[in-house]
Amino acid sequence: MNQSPRVGFVSLGCPKALVDSERILTQLRTDGYTISPDYEGADVVVVNTCGFIDSAKAESLDAIGEAIVENGKVIVTGCLGVEADMIRSVHPAVLAVTGPQQYEQVVRAVHEAAPHERPHDPYVDLVPPQGIRLTPRHYAYLKISEGCNHNCSFCIIPSMRGRLVSRPIGDVLGEARRLVDAGVKELLVISQDTSAYGVDVKYRTGFWDGRPVRTQLTALARALGEFGVWVRMHYVYPYPHVDELIPLMAEGRILPYLDIPFQHASPRILKAMKRPALEDRTLARIRQWRDACPDLTLRSTFIVGFPGETEEDFQYLLDWMTEAQLDRVGCFQYSPVAGARANELPDPVPDEVKAERWERFMAHQQAISTRRLAAKVGRTLTVLVDEVDEEGGATARSMADAPEIDGSVLLRDAAGHAPGDLVRVRIEDADEYDLYGVPA
Numbered sequence: 001m002n003q004s005p006r007v008g009f010v011s012l013g014c015p016k017a018l019v020d021s022e023r024i025l026t027q028l029r030t031d032g033y034t035i036s037p038d039y040e041g042a043d044v045v046v047v048n049t050c051g052f053i054d055s056a057k058a059e060s061l062d063a064i065g066e067a068i069v070e071n072g073k074v075i076v077t078g079c080l081g082v083e084a085d086m087i088r089s090v091h092p093a094v095l096a097v098t099g100p101q102q103y104e105q106v107v108r109a110v111h112e113a114a115p116h117e118r119p120h121d122p123y124v125d126l127v128p129p130q131g132i133r134l135t136p137r138h139y140a141y142l143k144i145s146e147g148c149n150h151n152c153s154f155c156i157i158p159s160m161r162g163r164l165v166s167r168p169i170g171d172v173l174g175e176a177r178r179l180v181d182a183g184v185k186e187l188l189v190i191s192q193d194t195s196a197y198g199v200d201v202k203y204r205t206g207f208w209d210g211r212p213v214r215t216q217l218t219a220l221a222r223a224l225g226e227f228g229v230w231v232r233m234h235y236v237y238p239y240p241h242v243d244e245l246i247p248l249m250a251e252g253r254i255l256p257y258l259d260i261p262f263q264h265a266s267p268r269i270l271k272a273m274k275r276p277a278l279e280d281r282t283l284a285r286i287r288q289w290r291d292a293c294p295d296l297t298l299r300s301t302f303i304v305g306f307p308g309e310t311e312e313d314f315q316y317l318l319d320w321m322t323e324a325q326l327d328r329v330g331c332f333q334y335s336p337v338a339g340a341r342a343n344e345l346p347d348p349v350p351d352e353v354k355a356e357r358w359e360r361f362m363a364h365q366q367a368i369s370t371r372r373l374a375a376k377v378g379r380t381l382t383v384l385v386d387e388v389d390e391e392g393g394a395t396a397r398s399m400a401d402a403p404e405i406d407g408s409v410l411l412r413d414a415a416g417h418a419p420g421d422l423v424r425v426r427i428e429d430a431d432e433y434d435l436y437g438v439p440a
Contacts, residue, residue: 004034005114008042008071010063013050015190015234017078019143020100021048024077027107033114039070043114044095046106051080051160053335064091075109077102079160100160136386138420139186139230139403140179144172144220148192149199150237152263153274153342154303154334157192166198169206169215173223185384185420186230188402189220195237218244225253230384232402234259238282243289250293255399257297258289265320266313269306272345283323297400299328304361305354306334307345314357318364327372328406329365333358366432373407373430380440383409385421396423398435407433414439 007028011021024046025035036042045067049060060080067074068091076087077098084097096109147162176187191197198204198215205212213219218241224231231254236242238260249256262282264270290296304314321329333354336343349357383396386403394414401407409425417423417439425437 004032005043006034006036006041007110007114008036008039008045008067010045010047010067012048012060012063013052013056013078015141015188016143016192017048017050017100019141019190020078020103023103024048024106027103028110031107031111033110039067042071042073044073044075044110045071046075046077046110049076049078049080051078051083052155052157053337055335056080061087061090064094068093073113075106075113077106082160136419137183138384138386139188140184142172142176142179142187142189143167143191144189144194144197145191149196150193151274153272153345154306154337154340156337156339159339164193164196164200166196166200166215169198169213169220169223170208172220173208173213176224176227180227180229183420184229185422186232187224187227188232188234189224190234192235193237194233194235195239195242217241218248221245221248221254230255230399232257232259234402236260238285243285246289246292246296249296256293256295257299257399257402259299259402262300263303264306264313264317266309266316269309269313269317272308273303273306273342283320286324295399297327298324299330299402299406300326301330301332302361303332303334304357305349307342307349308347309334309349309357314360318361321361321364321368325368325372326365327369327400328402329369330405331358331361331365370430370432373432373435376427376435377430378427380424380426381409381435381437383411383423383425383437385411385414385417385419385423387419388414388417396425407435409435409437412436412438 009021009025011018039045047064047067050056051060057080064074064076074094075096076094079100080087081097081099087094087097095113098105098109145164145166147164148158149164151158179187195217197217197220201215203214203216205214207213208223213223221231225248233254236258248254263273263275286298334349381398383398385394385396387395392413392415394411394417396409396411397403398409411425424440426440427435427437429436
């Protein structure tokens, strides 16, 4: 029997791109391909790229170049794939270039580059029901839609991934059930705009497990809350119906965690960004959310140095941060993106000013985060174990910590525990980003 063709895979970018990679890999395994852990053993290499900002484009082009040098047969897909001419001008040796979400074209290109020498036997070449995943066994990303209907001036995601297309509610819940049955303890709900789920299909009713369920975020959250695992919400725009999620968090149905990309606070800058300038109302809603669910964790991302941002705008943002008391925050210096309308705005901020504001912003938020974490010392929290070392220590996450982007709970005396375990932990200490504790 001839050996199955082997595919190497490089996945760059955000969790949404990671889910795209998992879908492609699942189809390739279903088709009888095996996955190579290195370039040398691969018959062809697929590079799933990111193309959101210039630094991500550069990283993607470097990864493509490395794959060409190490292997020679390279297929490019992902967000940077929309700039096929540019990719081919830099790397003319690539075999094929496809854009994001073009799963069939990627698989077809792999078949052409590394054709089968034997027919695939689905009774021998088994793929698990939950598909191929690139995350640890105990957590998984659950993508509920593609695309975005927003027209933020700094972003080109809609031009790369198209307008909002919501997945059928039955398909989403079916995938969630398969993941939970396979041992997943945490589902991370992701999309370009999670709050808009169902808008494109007018929140039509679908069916799951023999009962009707609306294609709408609250209904989805309520259904996912029945699976008995952690459910974490990412990329949630603060539409009015987000208020409906807070009672579900207070009741323990889903995690008390919201990832909301505020991006700025100054009404003038938010207007230039083409985002809702309702920061005063947002602060009031944050207070209401925390009154209803005191353990709520809020994470967000911000951009400093946006064109036209004055010192007054930046100070407004710092003052807003003091009021909001967000738990987890990421910050980026504005970087022009080819094709974004923000490139045409007047009064660009000098790079040295961007860097100085970023430093001040991070120091300001670090002080807030440090105080909020210190308040957890002495409490007993439930954590999900990610890693255990040979010395009996462990790295875990509380309900307030998403993988890869937030802090950790570092445990001592954790021998006997394994990744995926839910453990009650007494918090003994804290620093700027992490908690330290021992099993209770």
